[in-house]
Amino acid sequence: MIRLTLLSLALLAFAPPAGAQEVIGLEQMLEWTLREHPIAAMADAVEARGPAELLKAKGAFDPKLAAAYDRKEYLGTEYFDYGSAGVEWQSPYALKLAGGYEFSSGTYLNDERTVPEAGQAYLAIKLPLLQGLLTDAVRIDRRLGDIAVERQLALANIIRNELRYDLSLRYAEWRYAERALQIARETEELIRIRLDNTIGLFEQGDKPAVDTLEARVALGSQRLTVAELKVDADLARQALAELYWPMPATARPATPPAEFTVLPTRPDWVSGHPDLLELQFTLSGYQLEQRLKREQLKPQLDVSYYLLGNGLDLPAGDDQFGGPFDRAYKLGATASYPIFNRKANASVQLGQLKITEGEAKLADKTQALQFKAAAYADASETFRQQFTDAEILVTQATRLLAAERELFSLGESTQFLLNSREQSLQKALLTAEKARFSLHKSVLTYRYVTAGW
Incomplete structure (x- = not known):
């Protein structure tokens, strides 16, 4: 009988897993999404409009x-x-x-x-x-075509930046949900093992019946927690699958990549930010149009x-x-030459107002992004410290639980105290994961705000 049991355990140990899980990293998802997702195709189409507009402007010089x-x-x-x-x-x-x-x-x-x-x-x-001697509509359109190439590229990069952030954030949420579920399941297994041990001790007369009842209540409560976290993990997986279509049903997240925890060192990020570049090129277009409107003041x-x-x-x-x-x-x-030339004068006034609005939008957007970047950089450092402190709490809670189990095995502790220690450890683990997720989220948002991937 013992040989049969050992043989069965050996077969189970070396048998292939029934549902082998595939580890999927963020880079793999980003590579597919930025290449195959319809939003990425839309970004490519937006970028391609720039050369098309330039070609259209050049057509005015065709014989x-x-x-x-x-x-x-x-x-x-x-x-x-x-x-x-x-x-x-x-x-x-001319x-x-x-x-x-x-x-x-x-x-x-x-x-x-x-x-x-x-x-x-x-x-x-x-x-x-x-x-028309110094400039005219044809030459202005030609220069606007050059600007359109850069502006459409900036617009496409805005879409790609948002897509990358959306996918990365959903990946972080999925990883947090899966990790919380894993912690809850590990705790459930520990409680189940303790329940079996308690029942054995009760049958031997070493433990009172109330200890088995407390263990059963703890196990039932933990199973409810696991079921709730399972729903959260499934929802997070489905949200991620909306962007990454080839999502395997058995996929699990990989170790967090560096961009989840490290702030990029780009002091000059303002000069290359796609949102600001788009506003700058739009403003340059207004200024070119204003040149044409001023030219139309002449006879x-x-x-x-x-x-x-x-x-x-x-x-x-x-x-x-x-x-x-x-x-x-x-x-x-x-x-x-119109006698009053009111149309041309009004066009110049309207053009100057558009330039003023464009300058205000650019200044406001620049200031807002700089403040947001500074805020999320500070938040990242705060969450990093919180995560470090939470890891210390996990270490302490683990030691306390180990000591309480030793006392319980010697009959010097109660089931209630053991439950409290296990709940404290689970709470510490979840707190650490939540702090890690907050760190990931703040770093990703900083990268999104600065477009620094």
């Missing part, structure tokens, strides 16, 4: 091809036949260049559109002399010069008609 054809014929009479084709290019500066070819024929032609029989090639230069005076040809020969004619640029050309100028 533009254009063609037009207009013909009228009535009862056998060709009234007119007009055609044109050309290309126009806006340079990165200058605009154009070139093309026009032809016309028919009985009734507009004098302005009449060209030589061979058609007429032309080269054109267009230049604003006042409004509009645009000039254009067309070098005309005969057919494809540029310029038309020969030297007897003058130099190459003054014997066949077309010159034009347009000017305009």
Whole structure:
């Protein structure tokens, strides 16, 4: 019988576990979540909008091809036949260049559109002399495109920072819930073993029946605590699984990583914080728009010069008609200016108000983040000291329980005192874990506030 029992114990000892638990670390979860989760995909899409906006702004400098054809014929009479084709290019500066070819024929032609029989090639230069000379909407949009790349990256990093914090905090809550459940289960097992021992001593006549009753009550109470903590652990696991989808049912948390307990040493975190960068780039955009609005206070005076040809020969004619640029050309100028120009003045005022609001938001956000960072740094040190003190209490409670068990085995203590010692140890263990969780939470929040991962 003894051999059979030993053989059974050996088989149980070396048998594979029925439900092997997989240890999952935070880095593994972060790697998957930041790559596969829809919120991470949204952050990637937000970041990709920046280059798309820049490409759109650059499109204003693409050469533009254009063609037009207009013909009228009535009862056998060709009234007119007009055609044109050309290309126009806006340079990165105020200058605009154009070139093309026009032809016309028919009985009734507009004098302005009449060209030589061979058609007429032309080269054109267009230049604003006042409004639009220093800057214009096209150039401002180009610079806004550069800002959009950085601003969208900052917005994407804001989303990633929040996602990383949310996942890390849920991981810390899951670890705390699992650890609290583990402590409660260990205490339950100790109480169960003591109950069995007490029953044995009672049957031998060494303990009164009331001791077995107290042990049973303690075991029942502890089982209720375990059931409650099991619910908390399951809820924490489900909350974590919302972000980390491939969460195994038997997973258990790993040892807390360094970012749970160590504050990052980044004194210059303000300069690289995504929330502040987003506000800075938004403010830079307001300032660029203000430049354009101030430019629109100027009068509009645009000039254009067309070098005309005969057919494809540029310029038309020969030297007897003058130099190459003054014997066949077309010159034009347009000017305009609103008498009161109230629209442009109001736009400048509104633009300045937007800049003021942007500066205020940036200053307020910077101040708020700095105060929060300092507060959570102080809180982390406080919780670190509390955790150290709680570990000392655990050591003391463990020693007291060991001494009480020794006295109980010698018959010099009671079941009530032993229960009190066990409850004190469990309370000390839970207090230590709570202090550890508070430390983890404060450090993670500090990293979130400073975006220092």
